[in-house]
Amino acid sequence: MVWRRIARNLLDGPATEPPGTIPEATTRALAAQLDATAQPRLGRSLAIRHVDCGSCNGCELEIHALNNIVYDLERFGLHFVASPRHADVLLVTGPLSRNLREALDRTVEATPDPKFIIGMGDCAVDGGVFKGSYAVEGGIGAAVTVDLLIPGCPPTPTQILAGLRALLEANAAT
Amino acid sequence: MSGLAQNPASTIIRAGAAMDCQPWPRMLLRQEAWTVMAAALAREPGLALIALWADPTDIHALFVDEAAGAVLFASVPVQGGRYPALSPTRPGAAWYERMIADLWGHTAQGGTDGRAWLDHGRWPQVFPLATRPGPAGPAPEPPEFLPTDGQDLHQIPVGPIHAGIIEPGHFRFTAQGETIARLEIRLGYTHKGTLSLMRGKSPRVAARFAARLSGDSTVAHSLAFSHATEAALGVEIPMRAVMLRAVMAELERMANHLGDIGAICNDASFAFAFARFGFLREEILRASSFAFGHRLMMDCVIPGGIAADLAPGGAETIAQALASVEAELPALIRIYGNYASLVDRMATTGVIAPNLTAQFAAGGYVGRAAGRQVDARRFPSYPPYDAFPPTIPVLITSDVDARVRIRLAELTDSARLTQALLGAVAHGPISVTLPMGSGEGIGVAESFRGDAWHFVRLEGGLITANFMRDPSWAQWPLLEAAVEGNIVADFPLVNKSFNGSYSGVDL
Numbered sequence: 001m002v003w004r005r006i007a008r009n010l011l012d013g014p015a016t017e018p019p020g021t022i023p024e025a026t027t028r029a030l031a032a033q034l035d036a037t038a039q040p041r042l043g044r045s046l047a048i049r050h051v052d053c054g055s056c057n058g059c060e061l062e063i064h065a066l067n068n069i070v071y072d073l074e075r076f077g078l079h080f081v082a083s084p085r086h087a088d089v090l091l092v093t094g095p096l097s098r099n100l101r102e103a104l105d106r107t108v109e110a111t112p113d114p115k116f117i118i119g120m121g122d123c124a125v126d127g128g129v130f131k132g133s134y135a136v137e138g139g140i141g142a143a144v145t146v147d148l149l150i151p152g153c154p155p156t157p158t159q160i161l162a163g164l165r166a167l168l169e170a171n172a173a174t
Numbered sequence: 175m176s177g178l179a180q181n182p183a184s185t186i187i188r189a190g191a192a193m194d195c196q197p198w199p200r201m202l203l204r205q206e207a208w209t210v211m212a213a214a215l216a217r218e219p220g221l222a223l224i225a226l227w228a229d230p231t232d233i234h235a236l237f238v239d240e241a242a243g244a245v246l247f248a249s250v251p252v253q254g255g256r257y258p259a260l261s262p263t264r265p266g267a268a269w270y271e272r273m274i275a276d277l278w279g280h281t282a283q284g285g286t287d288g289r290a291w292l293d294h295g296r297w298p299q300v301f302p303l304a305t306r307p308g309p310a311g312p313a314p315e316p317p318e319f320l321p322t323d324g325q326d327l328h329q330i331p332v333g334p335i336h337a338g339i340i341e342p343g344h345f346r347f348t349a350q351g352e353t354i355a356r357l358e359i360r361l362g363y364t365h366k367g368t369l370s371l372m373r374g375k376s377p378r379v380a381a382r383f384a385a386r387l388s389g390d391s392t393v394a395h396s397l398a399f400s401h402a403t404e405a406a407l408g409v410e411i412p413m414r415a416v417m418l419r420a421v422m423a424e425l426e427r428m429a430n431h432l433g434d435i436g437a438i439c440n441d442a443s444f445a446f447a448f449a450r451f452g453f454l455r456e457e458i459l460r461a462s463s464f465a466f467g468h469r470l471m472m473d474c475v476i477p478g479g480i481a482a483d484l485a486p487g488g489a490e491t492i493a494q495a496l497a498s499v500e501a502e503l504p505a506l507i508r509i510y511g512n513y514a515s516l517v518d519r520m521a522t523t524g525v526i527a528p529n530l531t532a533q534f535a536a537g538g539y540v541g542r543a544a545g546r547q548v549d550a551r552r553f554p555s556y557p558p559y560d561a562f563p564p565t566i567p568v569l570i571t572s573d574v575d576a577r578v579r580i581r582l583a584e585l586t587d588s589a590r591l592t593q594a595l596l597g598a599v600a601h602g603p604i605s606v607t608l609p610m611g612s613g614e615g616i617g618v619a620e621s622f623r624g625d626a627w628h629f630v631r632l633e634g635g636l637i638t639a640n641f642m643r644d645p646s647w648a649q650w651p652l653l654e655a656a657v658e659g660n661i662v663a664d665f666p667l668v669n670k671s672f673n674g675s676y677s678g679v680d681l
C-alpha cells in the first residue's frame with residue numbers, strides 16, 4: 001500500500017508547491033538592519049526554535065503546516081530545532097503572558113549570538129485582542145528586540161514562509 | 175434531615191430556587207443544602223461534574239446525567255469568602271477550585287488541593303475577577319509539587335518551553351529508571367485574562383475572545399458561545415446559518431483529526447502517514463479558506479448566525495476536499511493497522527483506568543476510547559444534529575491505539591455528515607440582529623476534543639459574567655493517570671493522543 005502510493009507520487013510528481021516570491025522590500029529592510037548592527041551573517045541555513053508566549057495555539061497550527069509536504073520548509077534550508085542552544089532564530093508567538101516572561105527571557109539568554117527574533121501573529125506584535133489584559137505584557141517587544149514581525153491572526157503558512165525567506169535572503173546577501 | 179441526607183445529589187439540586195437561565199434553569203442552593211449535595215455526590219456516580227466556576231458572589235456548578243437525560247445547573251452564594259468544596263467527592267473539581275481561588279479569591283472549604291493554579295505570582299494584582307482585586311503579593315515562590323517517596327526515584331522537570339512546536343506547560347515526572355511513577359502537570363502559563371476582557375462587552379465583540387480560547391477549536395467555542403448567547407436572549411437563528419455552522423464544525427473536526435493522527439504516527443516514526451495525513455489536512459484548510467474566508471474559520475461563527483455567506487463555488491470546493499479525504503482514508507486506515515511496528519507503539523500504551531474516565535466525565539475521543547458513549551451532538555444535542563445524527567464510535571481499550579482508531583472512525587463519519595449537510599443547506603438569511611437584552615444562557619458544542627460548554631450572563635446587552643469550559647479540563651488530569659507505569663520515552667506519544675489544550679484551560 002505504502003509503496004504503491006510512493007510509486008504513484010514518483011509518476012505524478014511531488015505535492016510540494018513551487019516556492020513563491022520573496023518579498024523584496026522586507027529583504028532589503030532586513031539587510032539594511034543587519035548592516036547597521038554589523039551583525040555577522042549566518043549563511044544559507046537557519047535553525048529555528050519556536051517559543052510560545054501565551055498563544056491561543058492558532059499560530060502553532062500554521063507553523064506546523066510549514067512542515068507538511070505542501071510547504072516543505074526544509075527545502076529552503078530552514079528547520080526547527082528542539083533547543084534554543086541550537087537555534088539561530090527564535091520564532092515567538094503569543095501576547096507575552098506575564099506567566100511566561102521569565103521563560104522567554106531565559107530562552108533568549110540560552111540562544112547563542114548572533115540570533116534573530118521574529119514575532120509571529122497579531123498577538124506577538126502588540127498583544128492582539130488580548131492587549132490591555134492584566135495578564136499579558138502586550139506583545140513580545142516588551143521583553144526583546146524584535147528583528148521581524150509577521151502579522152496575521154494567524155498568519156498563513158505562505159506569509160510565514162515569505163518572512164522567513166526574506167530573513168534568509170537578507171542574511172545571505174553580502 | 176434524614177430525608178435530605180438520603181436524597182441523591184440531583185434531587186437536592188432540583189429542590190433549589192430556580193433562577194432564570196436558558197435552556198436549563200439555574201438552581202440556587204443555600205450553603206447547607208450545597209454541603210449535603212456535595213457529600214451526596216459520592217452516592218450518585220452517574221452525575222458528572224462538567225464545570226465549576228464563579229462570579230464575585232456565587233459559585234456555579236454544571237452537571238450532566240447522561241442516563242437520566244438531564245443537565246443540572248446549581249449555584250451557591252459565597253459566605254465570608256468560602257464555599258463548601260466539591261473535590262472530595264468529585265476529584266475533577268480540584269483544578270477548578272484552585273482556578274476559582276486565583277481568579278475570584280473564593281476558598282473551597284474542605285478542598286483537596288489548596289495550591290495556586292493560574293496565579294504564578296506574576297500579575298500586578300490578585301483576584302483579578304473579584305469586585306475589588308487586591309494588590310499583588312511579594313515575589314513569586316517556586317511552585318510546590320506533590321511529595322514523592324520511594325527508592326531510586328528521580329525527577330525530570332520538563333517545560334514550560336517544550337522541545338516541539340507546542341504550547342507551554344510544566345511536566346514534573348518522577349521516574350524509577352525508565353518507568354514513570356508519577357506525572358504532575360502544572361499549567362497556567364498561557365493565562366491571558368480572557369474572561370476579564372469579555373466582561374462589559376457586547377456578545378458580538380466578546381465572540382472574538384471565545385474564538386481565541388483555543389485556536390484549534392475556534393469554530394466549536396464560537397459555536398458554544400453563540401448558543402449560550404442566543405439562549406440567553408431567546409434568539410432563533412436562520413436555518414442557513416445553522417447548517418453552515420455545522421459544516422464549519424465538521425471541517426474543523428476533520429482538519430484536527432487529520433493533523434493529529436499524522437502527528438501521532440510521526441511520534442512513532444512513521445513518516446509516510448505524517449506526510450499523507452498532513453496533506454489531507456492542508457486540503458481541508460484550503461477548502462475552508464476558500465469557502466469561508468479563513469483557514470481555521472476564526473470569527474466565522476458569530477452570535478446571531480455566521481459572519482459571511484458561503485463563497486460562490488464554496489460547496490464544490492469543500493466537496494472536492496472531502497472527496498480526496500474519502501478516496502485516501504480507507505487505504506490509510508488499512509496501512510495504520512497493518513504496520514506491526516506502528517501498532518506495537520500504540521497498543522496498550524497510555525491506558526486509563528476505566529473508573530477514572532467516568533469520574534472525570536471525559537468526553538471526546540478520550541472518553542469514547544474508554545467505553546463512554548458521549549457526544550454533545552447526541553446529548554444534549556443541538557440543531558442540526560437532531561436531524562443529522564452522527565455515528566458515535568466507542569472502544570474500550572482506552573490506549574493510544576483506541577484514541578487513534580476513534581478519530582479515524584470519526585473522520586469517516588464527519589466526511590459523510592458534511593456531505594449530507596452541504597446537500598441540505600437552505601436558502602435565506604445568514605444572521606439576525608441580536609436584541610439588547612438581559613438574561614442567562616448555557617451553550618454547548620462538540621469540539622474535536624469533546625464537549626465545550628459556555629455560560630453567559632447579559633445585562634442590557636452587555637456581558638456581566640461568563641465562563642468557557644474546554645473539554646481539556648477533564649482530560650489533562652487523566653493524562654497524569656494514563657502515563658503512570660509507562661516509559662518516559664512513550665510520553666510524547668501518549669500526550670499527543672490526548673492533545674489537551676493549554677490555552678483552553680489557562681483562560
Ligand code: SF4
Nearest residue numbers: 055056058121122123
Ligand atoms: S495571533 Fe491570533 S492565532 Fe496567533 S496566537 Fe494570537 S489570537 Fe491566536
